[in-house]
Structures are given as C-alpha cells and as structure tokens.
Amino acid sequence: MPVQYYIFLSVALFCIGVMGVLMRRNAIIIFMCVELMLNAVNLLMVAFSKMWADAGHADAGAAQIFVFFIMVVAAAEVAVGLAIIVMMYRNTHSVDINLLNRLKN
Amino acid sequence: MFLSSALLAATNTPFSYFPIVLQLGAAVGFVALTMLATHFLGPKRKTSDKLINFESGIEQKGNARQPVAIKYFLTAILFVLFDVEVIFFYPYAVNFRGLGWEGFWAMLMFVGAFLAGFIYIIRKGALKWED
Amino acid sequence: MLTVLLILIPLLAGVITFGLKGAGPKILALLSSIATLGVALVALFQFRANPAATHVSAQWIPQLKANFEVGLDGMAAMLCLLTALAFVLVFVSIFSREYERSASFYGLMLLSQAGLTGVFVAADAMLFYVFWELALIPVYFLCSMWGGERRIPVTFKFFVYTFIGSLFMLVGIIYLYLHAGSFGYQDFIKGAAGLSASDQNWLFWLFFVAFAIKMPIFPLHTWQPDTYEQSPTPVTMILSGVMVKMGLFGVLRWLLPVLPHAAAGWADLVMILSIIGIVYASCIAIVQSDLKRMIAYSSIAHIGLMSAAIFAHNETSLQGVMVQMFNHGINIIGLWIIVDVIEQRLGIRNMKELGGIASKAPKIAIFLVVIALANVALPLTNGFIGEFLMFSGVFQVNVWFMAVAGLGIILSAVYMLNMIQRVIFGESNAVTSNVTDLTAGETFSLTLIVLLIVYLGVYPKPLLELVQGSSQAVLAAFGR
C-alpha cells in the first residue's frame, strides 16, 4: 500500500486526538485522546520505517525502535496520569477539567 | 482477487492475518446471534423489584460506583509499567542468540533496573494487601 | 591608582557602613568623604603634572574586550572634585542630625558616591554603563526610604524614567560595540566614525534620551520637580548638585566626540528644546510657592542653558558649560543646605508662610542672599563667568537662541529675588519667629561654599585652565 494511505490515516487519527484534547472536558477522555495522538505517531513511524527500508536506507529500523520507546514513555505517562487523575477524583469527585479553575482566582 | 497463494502462505504479511479477521467475523456473528436469540426466546415479566440490584436481600444503599481502595489502581498502574517492560523482553528473546553475551549483559542491566523498580515497590508496600 | 582609590574608598566605606551601629556610620561616612576629597585633590595635582599617570587599565571581561579602564581628564578631575566636595558638604551639614536606620542611609550615600565618581572616570563604555546604574540604585533607595509622603510613586517614576533611558543607551552601546570591537573609549570613537549617517542619527537618540532624562531636558523633565521635592534634602543635594552633571558629562564625553555628525545635525533641535525648557521652567519657578519645587525648576532652567551651550559646540560655550557644571553644583548645594535648614527648623517650606528670618537668624539670611545671587550669576560670583561664556557661545550660533535664553536669566533674577524677599525679609510670624541660627557644621559648609563662590567668581582662571584640554578634545571630534 502506498505510504500516503498511512499518512492520511495517522494524520486523521492525530487530528481527532488533538480536537479531542481541545474540546472535551473530561480529563480521562482528554488523556485517551493524547494516547490516540501517540498511537497515530506510532503508526506513522512504522509506515515511514517501511518506506525508508524499501528505499534502501540502512538504519530504517531506528523508527521501529523509536516506537518501542514511545510505547514505554506512554506507559510511564499512563501510570503517572492515572495516579494524578485518581488523586484529583478523590479530592473533587469529578474529572471534569472545567472545575480546574480555582487557580484563576 | 488479490489473494495469491504465495501471499497467503507467508507468515509475515498482513494477509496472514486474514483468517483471523474471518474468525473474528464468525465469532462476532455467533455472539450476536446468541444474544439476540436469548433476548427473544426468554420470557419478559419485569417488575420493579426484580430490576433493583441484589444486595443480599436488604434495601439498596446508594450507588455502587464509589471510590474503591487505591490498591486496585496501584495494581493497574504497576501492571502497565511492568507489562511494557515485559514486552521489551520479547524482541530480545527472539534475537538473543544473535546478540550473544553482549546482548545478555545489556539485558542483565535491564533486568537490574526492572528488579530495582520491583524491589522498590515491594518495599514501599505497594503490594501489601493485608491491611 | 589614585583614580581607582576615588571609587574604592567610598565603595568599601559604604559596604562597611552597612554593618555599623550608632554614630559609627555617620563618622565613617564623614571620614571617608574627607579622605576621598583629599585623594581627589591629590589626583587633581597628579593630573596637572602628568595626565597619563591617572590612567589605570586592567582586564575585566576578555570575551567582550571590556576592560576596567579609568582615567582623568580636566573635566573628569573637576567633576570628581565636585563629587568629593559635595559629599563632604552634605555630610558635614547633616552631621548633627539623626537618621533612622542611619547605617543604610550612609551606606547608600557612599555607594552612590562611588557610582558617581565611577561615571566620571570611566574610559570604557561597559564600565561607564555599570557605574551609571550603580549611581542610580542607591539614590532610588535613599529617596524611597527617607523621602516625603508621596515618595514611593514619585521615586519610582524617577527610577523608571532613568532606567528606561539607560536601557536605550545600552542598546546604543551594544550596537557601537559591535562595530568598534571593544568597549574602549578610543575604539568607540573610531568605530562610530565608520558608521553610516543614518546609523549615527538613530544612535544619537538612543544615547541622548538617556542623558536628557538625567539632566533633565524638556520634555523629559517631569520626574525632576517631584523627586527633588520628595527626596530627603541631603539626597536632593546630591541629585541636583552632582547627578544632573552625569547627563551633561555623558553628552560631553560619550555623545559629542563619538557621534559628532549626528550631534551637529540634531544640535538645533536640541538647543530649541533646551531653550524652551529654560523659559518654561523659569516661568513655573516664578509661580511656585514651595521652596524646594522652586529651586528644582530653577535647576531645570540652568541645566537647559548648559545643554544649549553644549550643542552650540564652540570653545567658548563648552568651556562655559564645564566651568558652570562645577559652579552650579556648588551653588545649588548651598541653596539646598539653607532650604534644608529652614525646613528642619520650621517644618515648612511654603514661601507664603515664611518671612522675617533675617531678624531672627542673620547668618541664614546672609548665606542665602550670597548664594542666591551667585545662582543668578551676578558678576564677581562664580556663576557669572560660566553663564557669560555660555551666552557668548550660544550667541555665536544663533542670536535668537541667545536672546530667548537671556530671558531665562532675567526670569531667574525675578524668582530668586522674590524668594529672598519672601523668606528673609518681611514680617516674621508665629512659626518663623522660632527659628534658630546655624549650627557649627552648617556654618562650616556654607562658609566653604561662599568662599568658593567668591574665589571662583573673582579668579576663575584655574578652572578654565583645567577644562581647556577637555573642551578642545570635544571640539577635535568636530574637526575644529
């Protein structure tokens, strides 16, 4: 399949993620949208890796390693993020980020 | 059709997953059919008493969806972290003959880090369920 | 080495003063200022004997080619002397007074002295800039801590004005530095010579704004009357006696020789502004009833004349300016001392409520009359020679400028005499009848000032000789 398909797909996924982050108010959903962005990147990473491998680049595998790192970091972020959201939820009983404006005043 | 036999025989092309898709279709069909069947076959004599949640026969109190022990979240979080580390072992395991001793020492370092985190959380009491 | 001592003595004394208690700060400040005065005098003679000996150069920031380079020329020597003298006068005249948190007060005073001296001796632009700011910060604190009721906003205005000005100057310095390759004075002159006319033109304004704010020149003067009024009087003496000279000095040292063509090009505009300032400030001074404000406006008028004379840039006018820098410093400090005395004794400085001091305190009256007359440049006082030279200088450029500026002289006579009449003569009232005469310290300071007024009025030659080289150096940049 041409690499363009992958680009379109992952850019679409990425944009969905971005829009979700910008428009949703639920912290968990925002967080899931962020994960969606990361996975869009992963997808594109692998697609490009294949593309460059077909083009004869020697170190095209690097992108696949990169995907692993993104996964690890995403996992670390999930861990920290879940902890933060749980902490927040225990104090406010809500995960709506509209509540997060105490600091404004 | 573009499914040539050579493609289908190979184990590392997207098309080798095609049967899995087939199986998924079959499974979904089966589950959906059964669900529908049971929906239409069973009797429907609903009363409000029947539809309240079971609480060992006493009055229902409040909502079940309350914050639960933090331990469960902790387990989930730890799982995410350690599972990813486990996933890291797989590519190594597949290639480890090729990587030889050098790879082994590198992995030993990785295991060291893994163990360090592991011992830390155990000592920290993250896995204590007794209290 | 002496030049470095001029900065080092007040700097170290200032730092030490912060740690002293009781009468310690007062005494140390006085001693250090006297010592500085001594060094200044010695340095003056050293300069007369061998100008090169006053130059000290040491590596400072090699990455920038910025050096610790100080040295004296006639003008600098004179201004160092003025600074040293001014601080002695101030410290002597307030010696009998007790200041709250006196350690900080005297410490900051001494620090500002170090900064002021540094500005006059610096031969490296970066050093100049650093001292320029060092002089400002302590004064800001002095005014804000010991000033009058409205001190905080007023002083802050003063600070922001000058700070913005110096930031503009900083950009100018950076730009020039990148063309000159170093911060050295001579390199600056050489580097600037290679710049295009348009570059010179906007660079001129970057520098000029900084200096004009400090002087101050109309229309950048608005901070000045408020600040003079709200500052504690010893600080006002320094501000008006010495600090305004920083602006004039800056123009003479760092603007005219470095950017002569731009300076020549903008000279008319600056002179017009200065002359507007003279008339404007004089008129306002006439209608002031607050002593401090009146003197503040009179100061603007005088500075206006000096600035106009600078931009007339001929030998007569430049010599006049340089001489007048010294004389004006002496005179205005004298005036402030007397105003301070009156305010301290009576708690008022509104001329409408004053009067009849002559009968109760004749010494105050005599000193006030002499100094006020010197301030209006009566012949045989020190003010005369400077103003005369400046007028003739301006006259050479444009007769109309001189005519309008001359109006200033007349107006200054009006408000000064008016003041003398209202404060000293007339009926004494319930408040003024309680006035007591001068203390020993005040008498000493004022006597010294009057002696200088008379001596330099009668025999201005040493001063003229001193600054001759400097004025010629400035003119050399214009190819004259």
Place this chain on the structure above:
Amino acid sequence: MNALLSTAISGLVLMFVGLFVKNRQSIKYFAIAALLVAFVANLFDVAWIIHHKQGYTAYEHMITVSLFTTVFNAVILGSTLVYYLLSGSEFEKVGENVAEYFALQFFILAGIMLATSFSNLLILFLAIEIMSIPQYILAGSDKHNLKSNEASLKYFLMGSFSTGILLMGIVLIYGGSGSFDLEHLGIGAMALSPLTLVGILLMVFAMSFKVSAAPFHFWTPDVYDGSPTVFTAFMATVVKAGGFVAFIRLFQIAFKGGIVSPQWELVLEVITAATLIIGNITAVYQQSVKRMLSYSSIAQAGFMLFALLSFNMRAEQGILLYAAAYSLATIGAFSVLLKMNDYTFDGFNGLARKEPLLAFGMTICLFSLAGIPLTAGFFAKYFVLAAAVQQGGMLWLVIIAIVCAAISVYYYFKVIIAMYFKAGDPEVATPSNAYKTMLVITVALVILLGIFPNLLLKWL
C-alpha cells in the same frame, strides 16, 4: 556523560535510601553528596574535553558531548546545589516522601543532562519526557491541596499533549529526511519537503510548550502557582534552562541554515515577541509574588529565546550566563518566598525591618532578574541582546525586549517597595543560620557573576 550516569544512578539509589533511612535530614545530605559527586564527575568530562580540545560522542552516536554541554551541565548542577542548600529543608514540609522528591529531581537532572547532549531525535524525546514526567508528580506532591492537584493534572494534560505534538513533528521530519540523527537530518541542504516543514513547525510549537513561550504558555502560571513552592523553584529554573538548551541544540544543529531557516525563524521571532509582551504585561497585574514570578519566568523565557534566534558564539555564552543568572536569582527569590506565610505583595510589607537579610537577598535576586548592572542578570541580558544585535535584522525585537525589560522593573520593584518602603508586620519563618549563610553566598554569587561574568564564560 559521567554526570548523566551519575545523576541517573543517584536517583535510583536515593529511592532506596528513602526506604531504609528515615531521617529526612540525612536524606538531604545524601542528595547533596550525590549532587557533588555528579558535579565532580562532570568536571572530569570538562577536563577531558579541554585536554583533548574536542568533544566526543557516545552510545552509537546517540549523544554528543561538547564543551558547551559539560559547562552547561556544571551550571545546572551548581544551581541545583544552591537550590538544595537553600531550600532542601523545605522538602519535608510538602510531604513525607522526601527521598522520592530528591530522586525525582535527580531523574529530571538526568533528563537535562540528556537534553544538553542529545544528537538524535530519539534522545531528545526521551530527555524531554524524563524531564517532564517527574515534574507532573512533583507538581502534585502536595496531595491534599486541591491547587496542587490541579496544577499537576493541568501540567500533565498539557505536557503529554505537547509530547504528542513533538512526536508528530519528529515522525514527519523522519518521513522527510529518513534519519533521526541531528547531523544526518541535512534539512538545511536538502530541498524542503512539506513533511519536513510541517514537522519543524510542530516541533517549534511543542518546544515552545515545553519552555512556556507564548502563546503556548497558558499552563505555566497555573502550574507554577499551584505546585508546592519549593518545587516551583526547581521547575521554573533548572528545568526550564534544560528545556531551552534542548530547544537551542535542536534548532542550531539540525535546522540551521539553508532554505529552511527563514521558514521557522519568523515564527520564532513572533513567538519571542509575544512571549516578552504577554509575560511582562500580565506579570504587572498579579497580586501574588509567586504568580508574579511565574509570569516573570515566561518573560525571562522570551529573553532566552533570543539566544535561539541568533546563531553565534555570543548566543552560546548568553544562554549559559542567562541560565546561571536566572536560575540563581529565581532560586534565591523562591527561597525567600518559601519563608513567607503570605505570598501577596502586601505580605512582604515591612520585611526589610523584620528580616533585613531576607529582604536584601530578595532584592539582589530581583535586581538580577530585572537585569540591573552589577548583578548576573545584567550581563545575561546583555549577552543575549548583543547576540541578537550582532545577528542583525531583529532590531525591532531588541527594542521590544528593552521596553519589556523596563516594564519588568515595575513588577520586580513592587516587591522591593513593599519590603523596604512600606510598613507592616509580615509573617515570616525565622531563617536558620545555615540558610542565612547560604543566602549570602547565593547573593554573593549573583553579584560576583554580575561583576565578573568571565568566571563562567572563560570555560567556553
């Protein structure tokens, strides 16, 4: 690289120290010792490079260590040392997990060490994440304080969002050039593919997020304000400086020159101007000193961006000096703030009478932030502005910067005015003698760097 390993291992060890050592004081001393070890380790690197007159690469060309890297690391470690000595005792007021806080900061330091030496986009990504993730935790370490929770959540959501953008940038650049290696990216020389262009833009945005440059700064005040003050001091200084170095490294090495520079330079110029203006103007309206310092950190970021725009030796010196000056001064100012009970401006009224030393320390630090001569901040600003003037074509930006510097005086001096010129009886914790000594040393450092910036610059 020595420092990198040393900080990373120390972080791990500190975690375990926390398990076995219950005495918080000794944990602090341990952290300080570990920091010293890292500092010395870094000095070995410096010495090696000076001796061989060249840097080196490590880990399959994943990181490149140059003299600038190591000297910058020294500045970072030094600032952290000062921070620990000044505010290390405040950690235990935040919560009980003192050792973890130190450990997290060591991980952040390791991240910064990576950020100063990466030569591969993968390492850049890792560095940024290693710097960010512990900060999310530190921001929320005051678990029962809603503001802290909120800061943490906000920081986390914004941070991971910008990570997503950063990654998209990286992958697009990879798609355009086929490499993650900074030196093989070759963007300057190659014809510009749209992928690369979009990638670079996304990276500009993402990095602006990380260093809180306008208009991507909106998370900063809330996060800095909500986080425990002692950690705010760390994130606003050392970490931010680290982020800047990463930013500069990325754009100076990978995207410099050729036909690509003009594409992002204009964007960056606008960002710089916006950062300066927004940061300074908003800071004026703040009622709390902590919040004011948050906005001022945005404003200072604007100045640091200058170093990014001008590619010359002076910019390198500038960012080095700026990082040192800014970190020292902000750490000092925050350490004084930590002693205060009331963070509003009025809370500082009359501090000079009650605790003259604290007021003096704060004043010098604020002077440095405002860029008053004879403090380190002056030369820092001087160098970055000079770099910009030397670069040329950015005079309008320099003028904006100058005006903004003047505005900044307004809000910095509000604190000084409150401390010195207003009467009041501020509630302030009595500082210990050790703290006072350290504050004096900090102030002395600020002034020393202000008089002799050469002390730092001569290493470059």
Place this chain on the structure above:
Amino acid sequence: MMQISFDLVYLLDKVLLIVGVLALSLLVAMYSTWGERKVAGWIQDRYGPNRAGPLGILQPLADGGKLFFKEEIIPANSNRFLFILGPSLAMLVACMTSAVIPWGDVLEVGGRQISLQVADVNIGVLYIFAVVSLGVYGVMLGGWGSNNKFSLLAALRGASQIISYELAMGLSLISLVMLTGSLSIKDIVEQQRHGLWNIVYQPLGFLIFLICSFAECTRTPFDLTEADSELNGGYHLEYSSMKLGFYLFAEYINMFISSALMASLYFGGYSFPGMDSLGLSVNATTVLGFLALFIKIIAFLFFFMWVRWTLPRFRYDQLMRLGWNMLIPLALFNMLITGGLILWQGHGH
C-alpha cells in the same frame, strides 16, 4: 479464473476450519461442564449428573437450552450497553484465542496442503497475550455495568488478579521464546516434533505458566472473582439467561484453550514421540497428531478439575503475593538461567 477459484477454495478451507474450531471449542466447553461435575462426583465419591441420557451425557444440552429460555434481567440501575457488552466481549475473546493454535499438521486434499491452524502468524504468542488481555474487559465491564457492589468488587479483584498474573505469564514464556527463537506457535511445535519436548528444558517455566493459566481462567484455587461465600457469585451476580451462560462458557473455553496452549508450548502439541517413524501417510499422521493433542488437552482439563476439587481457595492477599512476590521473580530468574545456559552451551540446541 483459475486464480479466483483457487483462492475461493482457500477461503472455503479457512471458513470450514474456523467453524470447526469454534464448534469444537463450544463442544468441549459444554462437555467440560459435564466432565467437571462427573469428576467432582468421582472425587467426592458420588454420582454427578446421571439423569439426562446415559451417564447424564445430555446434561450440558439441557443446561444450555435452559439458559436460552430464562428471563433476561437487566437491572434498572445498570448501564445497559456495558451490561450487554461485558459477556459478549468475554465470549468473543474466548472464541478468538484459538485462531493461532495449530490443531494439527497439514492435511493433503486434492494435492493441496491444508493447514489445521487458522492463521500461522509469526507473533502467535504475542497474539495470544493481546487477546487474552482483552478478556479483562469482559470481567470489568460486567462488574461495572451491573452497578452492584458485589459485582464491582469482584470485578476489581478479578481484573487485578488477571493483569497481575499476566505479567508472570509473559515473563515465563520469555524463557521459552529464548529457547525456540520464534514466537510462532507452529514453529515451536515443529521444533518439539524433531527434538525433545520443551517441558524438559523448561520445567520451572511450565510450572509458572500453569499456575498463571489457573489464575487467568479464574479457576480454583484462584476463583476469587466469584467467591460465592463472600461475593454472592462475583462479577456476574446480576446476570441471567444466556449472558450468564456466556461468562460460564467463556471460562470453560478459556480452560480448553489454555490446555491446548500448554500442550502446544510445552508438550509437543500435535506431535508425539515416534510420530515420523511410523511411516504413515501425511493425512493419517495428522489425524493421529490431532488425537494426540486432544488427549493432552483432555489430560490438562482433567487436571484443572482435579485441582478444583482438591485445593481450597486462596485469600486475596495470598493470591497477590504469590503472583507478584513469587512468580515474577521466579520467572525472571528462570529467564536469566535459561539465557545464561543457552549462551554457555554455545548457541547449541
């Protein structure tokens, strides 16, 4: 034209195979329930089901039919969508795991080789993990969707348990992968066909895997999710009719697949000693292989049941401690030992 018909045949093969596998799974699951009760009866010295048909052989059919005709109750407070999704997902996942298990070698029909494996993907082991880890959603959604305190608690316990043991399971398999160098289950089986069974090399790994399989299937002694005595039936407390049936079936199917997996990974799968020296035709060998695999599976199933009626249930803290503090370090240790030994022997196998 040839091409298309050829591929249609392929498609037909696969569809038949899939239907066969699914049918087999269901059948085995059904009869496992019967078997379980029979085994229970045997162990406890009683009859077990014996009314429907000879030996109660028709009992599972009766049970299944009954479930269809029971009333479907969805509690008013529950989340309807999640409530239905839970069991569906559990069943779906159970049905998907079998896709990568090689049920036998190839059959030769009309000159074509037909593999008895639905999909021979090169990441078979990972596929299993991926699908199995989805199973936790079935439990979680059921418990959460019911909006019942017992269910929720049970679901949380179940989820924690499943994910905890997944770690140990994953780690224990790594040493196996090091041994075989492949993630394809077919490859792993083929290697055993020509050499010794992996159980010889990996006794410890197998033990860990076995224990984890019990936990993953939430079988006694790890059946805390439905601990009747404390949780009134666990996460499927609120379920009735076929939705309950799905949960129960899913458990038995998982058991069946786990048995198949263990047989394939550690006990040679469809191979048996002397398989290639019998000199039989390909098809006959394959059928024999399939029978061998089936026998192994039955043996494991019996073992599952045997354990159920023998061992008491763990306490929750014991369960978690066993998973985290024992199995994970053991699996790591096993991995290091395996790796070290293989390298020490000089890449030999």
